[in-house]
Each structure stands twice: as structure tokens, then as C-alpha cells.
Amino acid sequence: MALDRGFLDGKLLWAIEQDGIQIYIPAKSNMTLTKEAREMARRAVAEAAQGRTLDGCVVRERHQKVTRGAGKNATEQTLTTTVVGIRELPCDWWTEQGSTSAANSKTFQSKLLRATVVLRWDGAPKGADKEVVLLTTDPANDPFVAFDKYDxxxxxxxxxxxxxxxxxxxxxxPKRSEAGVRVHAYFVFLCMALVAAFRLHKAKTDDAERRGQETGITRYRRKLEMLNRDKLVVFCGESFGIFRSWEFILLLGVTVRERAVMGETAQTVLRRYGVELPDPGS
Known part of the structure; x- marks a missing residue:
């Protein structure tokens, strides 16, 4: 569950976590653990630059090539995203009671969270007081897991x-009631999904038309004819059955060589449609 800072309440987050839901939420800049995470991230990057690692931290970079412009004016850029994963970041307000004075007790044990500090996002460096700190309960060691989930x-x-x-x-x-809001929300998102599906379908058919392929009802009818060209409708009184041509021929007692090799007989056809004939030997 990816949340924004408006839901940054320890009691609420603790309750959500108890349901087995993994949480991804950014910390506020004025929080103590945010400042600690940023300091640890900068130290980890400094250590990595010298070929060393900082205990409990992992530095990762991702390079993505993007094209700006079009035609002869197109240029290719490489955007770098740098994140630092912190394995055990103490948090004293993520508890069943939330933020209380119990955190000042010597016997109090802070909850240990994982954090992902975003030092550079798509090539744009963040200021020292604006680096995003994502708090998460996801046990993944790769910090990009939390980054992608929140993104x-x-x-x-x-x-x-x-x-x-x-x-x-x-x-x-249209109606100020819980049921009215629910119905309206479902209807709106259903319409959005249908329109999105139609646009995707139209984009595919338009692309096919540009390539000279047949589209529309003519193609649909030809495809339907191809799928049903070897089927027969057999009427018997008020009942009818739909068979493949070779199934009907087998029921007439004629051997179909290609199907006989595969073990098909009139009995196997009847059995496929739920008809059991009495055993001649009984």
C-alpha cells in the first residue's frame, strides 16, 4: 500500500501492518528519523565513492536512456537515479498506541524500519533538505523495490x-449517501475503463489499417467463418446438436483415417458429449 504523507500516523500504520499489508510512505522533512536517514545516505555514498560500504546501507544506481525531440533534432540522454537503502532505521512513533511519552523510557524499543533515500531522481539532484525518504515494511534488500512501488x-x-x-x-x-457515492464511484471508474479499452482497441485497428490490413466487421465475419467452417448443425425433432464434420462422419459409421490414428471412434465422440452407450457384452 503506497500512501502519501497525510496518512503518516504511527497508530494507523501499525494497524495496517497487522493485516499483513506492506507499506510505502514518505517521511516528513521535519522528522528526526528523516534527518538521520539523509545523513546516513550521504555517508554511504561517500564511502561507496572510496570503494567501501557503510554497515546497514546499500547504494544503487539506475541509468535510463530517453530520447528528446524527434527526427534529425532527436537527442539521447541518460538519466541517473541514485537511491540508498537503509536496513534498520529506528522509529519510535510506529506503535500500537502511536506517538506517546513511552518513547522516553529506557526500556522502550523502537520499531526498526527499512528506508529508501532518493538522492537523485531521473538525473535531477535533490537538495540536502529535500531528499525523499521512503519508509517501508517491505523486507526486500534492493532499495529500488520500494522506490518503484511508491512511484x-x-x-x-x-x-x-x-x-x-x-x-x-x-x-x-448525485446523492449524498454512502450508497449513492459508492454507485457513482463504481460507475465513473467503469466508464473510464471502458473508454480506455476502446481507445486501445481503436489504436490497434488504426495501426492495422495503416499497414493495409482489413479491419472492422468484414474481418470479424471472415474470422467467424474460419472458426466454424468445419461444423455442422444436426436437428432431430425439437433438439439439435453442433458437431465437427469428422465427428458427424464417425457417428454415421464411416472411418476417418486421420482421426482413427488418434484413437477417435463413434464411442469417444458420444462420450465427449456425455452420452454413454450400453456395453454390448452385458
Missing amino acids: DRSLIENSCNREAKEHWFLEHH
């Missing part, structure tokens, strides 16, 4: 929630 949240926020509010009137529910 996926932006897709939901921008292409789903914001789109629904701005262009699909999600916030203008």
Missing part, C-alpha cells in the same frame, strides 16, 4: 484519481 502510486494519482475528478465528475455524486 507506481503517481500513475494512480494522475491517470486515475485526478482524471476522474477533473473530467469525469467523480466529485459531483
Whole structure:
């Protein structure tokens, strides 16, 4: 579950974790553990530059090539993302009771979280007081796991929630009741999904038309004919059955060589359709 800073409440996060849900949430800049995580990350990078490692930290980089512009003006850039994973970061407010004075007790044991500090995001370095610190309960050792999980949240926020509010009137529910809001939300997201599916389908058919391929109802009918060209409809009174041509021929008592090699007989055809004939020897 990827959350924003508005849900940064230790009691709530503890309750979510008890349901076995992995959490990804950014820490606030004014928190003590945020400052500690940033300091550890910078020390880890400094150690890595000298070929050493800092205990409890792992430094990772990802390089992604992107193309800017088009045609003869196109240029290729390499964007670097640098993250530092911290294995055990003490947190004294992520508890069943939340932030309490019990954290000042000598016997108090802080919860140990994993953290991912983003020092550089797609080539853009962050300031010392703006580096994103992602807190997580995910046990993965690779810090990019938490980074990617949280980054996926932006897709939901921008292409789903914001789109629904701005262009699909999600916030203008017709009835001010829980049932009314639920029905309206389901209907809005269902319509969004249908439109997205239609646009994807249209993009494929448009691309096929540009390549000279047949599309539309003509292609559909030809495909339907191809799938059913070896089938027969047999009527008997008010009942009917749909058989493949070779199945019907076998039922007429004629041997079909290719199917006989595969062990097909009239009995196997009837058995396939749930008909059991009495054993001649009984």
C-alpha cells in the first residue's frame, strides 16, 4: 500500500501492518528519523565513492536512456537515479498506541524500519533538505523495490484519481449517501475503463489499417467463418446438436483415417458429449 504523507500516523500504520499489508510512505522533512536517514545516505555514498560500504546501507544506481525531440533534432540522454537503502532505521512513533511519552523510557524499543533515500531522481539532484525518504515494511534488500512501488502510486494519482475528478465528475455524486457515492464511484471508474479499452482497441485497428490490413466487421465475419467452417448443425425433432464434420462422419459409421490414428471412434465422440452407450457384452 503506497500512501502519501497525510496518512503518516504511527497508530494507523501499525494497524495496517497487522493485516499483513506492506507499506510505502514518505517521511516528513521535519522528522528526526528523516534527518538521520539523509545523513546516513550521504555517508554511504561517500564511502561507496572510496570503494567501501557503510554497515546497514546499500547504494544503487539506475541509468535510463530517453530520447528528446524527434527526427534529425532527436537527442539521447541518460538519466541517473541514485537511491540508498537503509536496513534498520529506528522509529519510535510506529506503535500500537502511536506517538506517546513511552518513547522516553529506557526500556522502550523502537520499531526498526527499512528506508529508501532518493538522492537523485531521473538525473535531477535533490537538495540536502529535500531528499525523499521512503519508509517501508517491505523486507526486500534492493532499495529500488520500494522506490518503484511508491512511484507506481503517481500513475494512480494522475491517470486515475485526478482524471476522474477533473473530467469525469467523480466529485459531483448525485446523492449524498454512502450508497449513492459508492454507485457513482463504481460507475465513473467503469466508464473510464471502458473508454480506455476502446481507445486501445481503436489504436490497434488504426495501426492495422495503416499497414493495409482489413479491419472492422468484414474481418470479424471472415474470422467467424474460419472458426466454424468445419461444423455442422444436426436437428432431430425439437433438439439439435453442433458437431465437427469428422465427428458427424464417425457417428454415421464411416472411418476417418486421420482421426482413427488418434484413437477417435463413434464411442469417444458420444462420450465427449456425455452420452454413454450400453456395453454390448452385458
